[in-house]
Amino acid sequence: MNVPGKKVVVITGASQGIGAGLVDACRRLGHRVVATSRTILPSADPDVLTVPGDIGDPATAGRLAAGATERFxxxxxxxxxxxxxxxxxxxxxxxxEYExxxxxxxxxxxxxxxxxxxxxxxxxxxxxxQITTSLADYASSTEPSVLASLTKGGLQSATKSLAIEYAARGIRSNAVSLGVIRTPMHPDDYDEELARRHPLGRMGEVEDVVQAVLYLEAASFVTGVTLYVDGGRSAGH
Structure with missing residues (x-):
């Protein structure tokens, strides 16, 4: 059932790290959330629908979209x-690995x-x-990342194409391009080394990403942009 005034937000990769932070932020704003990941667990919150599955499987996308419209x-x-x-x-x-x-x-x-x-x-x-990486635009000889550039760089290009194709029909499209963010993906032992890769001298935090996404969500005159949240990496070294 749709509730007037309440946004419905679909979030992939939502069980931990950035995705979990985005779910929490959306709920604090009163939004209803449809969240997915391979390992996501059921939620006791009636305004959160969890859909476990591999996002690389088109059937998962179908279940997400159907769940969002049927529930909310x-x-x-x-x-x-x-x-x-x-x-x-x-x-x-x-x-x-490629596949x-x-x-x-x-x-x-x-x-x-x-x-x-x-x-x-x-x-x-x-x-x-779209959540992408600044390595797609600014390659580093110390961080080989061709597949990240191939895929996340593709998302950044698609972001612009979607923005232009649907601007006149009320749909905006933006991207947030990241440096290294402190999440469970990165062992604590590497924190100091990862921090040195950023001109600001630290890793990013989940909240840094959340604030960027919330800005874009609220910025009704912004579409087709890639917002860099990368500690200055994209500006130079």
Whole structure:
């Protein structure tokens, strides 16, 4: 059932780290949330619907979109947060790693965004946010990341295309491009080394990303942009 005034936000990669932070922030604002990841657990909150599944499987996207419309009646915002990063020399990537990264970073984005846009067009508007990495624009010789550049760089290009294609129909599209964010993905032993990679001298925090997404969500005159939340990495070294 749709409740007037309450946004419905779909978030991928939502069980921990940035995704979990986004779920919490949306609930604090009174938004209703549809959250997914492979390991996500049921929620006792009636305004949170969890949908476990591999976002690289188009069937998961179908369950997410159907769950959002059946439970809450609409999709106002889609945050494509799920991402897989494997940093290694280009020639050492296996076929299995390639397929896994393409599946999560691109295939999941593509099908879910299609379904969300269809719903947003019926409603008369919406907002899509991609979470990417500044390595897609500013490669580093010490951080080989061809597959991140291939997939997340593709998302940044798609962000602009979506923004222009649907601007006149009330749908905005933006991206947030990250440096290294302190999440369970990174062992504490590497904190000092990772901090040194940023001109600001520290790693980013989940709240830094959350605030960037919330800004874009509220900024009704902003579309087609990539907002860098990377501690200055994109500005130079």
């Amino acid at each position: 009646g609409r999709i106002d915002t889609l945050i494509n947060n799920a991402g897989l990063f494997i940093g290694k020399p280009f020639t050492e990537y296996s076929q299995e 896994a990264i393409i599946g999560v970073n691109l295939t999941g984005f593509f099908r879910l965004t299609q379904l969300a846009v269809e719903e947003m067009l019926r409603q008369g508007g919406g907002h899509i946010v």
